[in-house]
Amino acid sequence: MSxxxxxxxxxxGEDSVSQKFLRKTRESPLVPAGLGGCLAVAAYRIYxxxxxxxxxxxxxxxxxxxxxxxxxxxxxMLGAVYTMYRDYVKRTAQNPGEK
Numbered sequence: 001m002s003x004x005x006x007x008x009x010x011x012x013g014e015d016s017v018s019q020k021f022l023r024k025t026r027e028s029p030l031v032p033a034g035l036g037g038c039l040a041v042a043a044y045r046i047y048x049x050x051x052x053x054x055x056x057x058x059x060x061x062x063x064x065x066x067x068x069x070x071x072x073x074x075x076x077m078l079g080a081v082y083t084m085y086r087d088y089v090k091r092t093a094q095n096p097g098e099k
Contacts, residue, residue: 030082034075038068 025032026048052060063076 028079030075030079034072034079037071037075041068041071 042064043062045067049060
């Protein structure tokens with residue numbers, strides 16, 4: 001049996017996974033930033049695991065989870081504020097006579 005490198009091709013008219021990811025990133029750029037922040041915090045806290053001192057492992061993991069979630073929620077909130085600004089403030093400034 002030979003390995004066929006192109007065994008999966010998206011149906012005609014559909015984007016590939018990488019094209020879909022890039023399109024979604026352009027539409028909402030804070031999602032990858034939130035994901036990156038979440039992963040960075042988790043990696044740092046795992047790196048610092050040995051230096052936790054007398055703190056219990058469960059407490060350290062809870063703090064890691066809370067810090068990672070704070071990055072993700074912060075990115076979502078920034079995205080929501082930016083979308084509200086773009087939809088309401090910017091549009092009303094461009095069209096002052098419309099309601």
